[in-house]
Amino acid sequence: MYEFKYHRPATVRQAANLLTKNEEAKLIAGGHTLVPVMKQRLANPPHLVDLSHIEGLDAIEMKGRALSIGATAKHADVATSATVGEAIPALAELAGLIGDPAVRHKGTIGGSLANNDPTADYPAACLALGATIITNKRRLKAEEFFQGLFSTSLEADEIITKVLFPLPKKAAYIKFRNQASRYALVGVFVAKRPSDVRVAVTGAGSGGVFRVTAFEEALKKRFSPKVLEGLNVPAACIGRCAARTPDLARLSRRARAGHRHLSVAADGPAAVPGRRGRRRQDRDRQGAVGGLGTQADPAAML
Numbered sequence: 001m002y003e004f005k006y007h008r009p010a011t012v013r014q015a016a017n018l019l020t021k022n023e024e025a026k027l028i029a030g031g032h033t034l035v036p037v038m039k040q041r042l043a044n045p046p047h048l049v050d051l052s053h054i055e056g057l058d059a060i061e062m063k064g065r066a067l068s069i070g071a072t073a074k075h076a077d078v079a080t081s082a083t084v085g086e087a088i089p090a091l092a093e094l095a096g097l098i099g100d101p102a103v104r105h106k107g108t109i110g111g112s113l114a115n116n117d118p119t120a121d122y123p124a125a126c127l128a129l130g131a132t133i134i135t136n137k138r139r140l141k142a143e144e145f146f147q148g149l150f151s152t153s154l155e156a157d158e159i160i161t162k163v164l165f166p167l168p169k170k171a172a173y174i175k176f177r178n179q180a181s182r183y184a185l186v187g188v189f190v191a192k193r194p195s196d197v198r199v200a201v202t203g204a205g206s207g208g209v210f211r212v213t214a215f216e217e218a219l220k221k222r223f224s225p226k227v228l229e230g231l232n233v234p235a236a237c238i239g240r241c242a243a244r245t246p247d248l249a250r251l252s253r254r255a256r257a258g259h260r261h262l263s264v265a266a267d268g269p270a271a272v273p274g275r276r277g278r279r280r281q282d283r284d285r286q287g288a289v290g291g292l293g294t295q296a297d298p299a300a301m302l
């Protein structure tokens with residue numbers, strides 16, 4: 001790791017000033033993405049601005065008909081929050097599926113969204129639920145926030161302060177997990193909102209998280225898993241990742257049907273393999289994540 005100067009601001013304004021003053025400064029929240037990259041000397045920010053001591057930046061509360069989650073709320077906070085569990089249980093469940101306990105007790109929602117890993121879980125929830133990402137400068141709809149692999153519309157000196165999730169009528173999230181990191185090989189978030197239905201997919205697109213409008217239209221007409229039978233995801237959404245994408249219509253059907261766990265077989269999610277088959281699949285899945293480039297180009301994360 002290269003030498004850097006550590007700053008611990010007490011307010012978002014102080015943090016923003018530090019970013020403006022020090023051009024190459026980087027924000028740090030949970031450090032679970034940034035620190036490994038720095039340890040490998042793939043990044044050398046001369047200044048680190050730590051958000052984790054800013055009081056109130058991790059608040060989780062209801063704001064009218066929306067759930068507000070502060071940028072430094074950790075995945076474990078979201079997973080165990082009674083407010084989240086009552087408002088959007090699918091979001092609490094998603095947070096509980098992220099990584100392992102160490103990751104969940106350090107990683108933050110703001111860091112995850114700013115990083116926009118194409119296999120991260122929160123982007124699918126933000127897109128499907130129609131979240132608004134609030135920064136120290138503006139409000140960004142999820143659609144305008146996510147710009148592609150490890151890319152967002154955040155400016156260099158912009159700080160995510162909270163995320164607002166309008167309450168859906170129903171929602172569910174389901175993912176195939178990488179057996180080592182627990183990142184989503186593919187994750188699907190389905191949300192029935194007051195006026196429409198949204199289906200967002202993480203892990204399977206060469207441009208990062210995306211919506212599947214064909215599924216959304218079918219589910220809007222009739223909110224039943226049956227309507228997805230025979231539907232396919234347009235090749236343009238998947239791009240280079242087509243070879244490793246399982247049956248997304250089936251995943252969406254299961255998310256719609258409220259299934260929590262899914263057994264995966266090489267030829268599709270329905271059959272449950274034996275122990276030897278499972279070991280082979282675990283190896284296959286780990287290889288597939290590398291192929292997508294999740295950890296292949298850590299410098300691109302910054």
Ligand SMILES: Cc1cc2nc3c(=O)[nH]c(=O)nc-3n(C[C@H](O)[C@H](O)[C@H](O)COP(=O)(O)OP(=O)(O)OC[C@H]3O[C@@H](n4cnc5c(N)ncnc54)[C@H](O)[C@@H]3O)c2cc1C
Nearest residue numbers: 029030031032033034099107108110111120121160182183
């Ligand atoms: C072993 C392992 C397993 C994981 N498994 C999963 C998984 O299953 N699913 C999943 O979704 N993720 C997973 N992750 C990622 C994890 O959720 C990280 O915590 C997350 O990607 C980054 O959050 P952080 O708070 O640690 O961010 P940091 O590492 O502190 O920062 C990441 C980036 O975001 C920027 N940043 C941080 N906060 C803000 C802010 N408020 N405003 C603007 N920019 C900001 C930083 O400058 C940096 O560029 C895993 C990570 C590890 C190490």
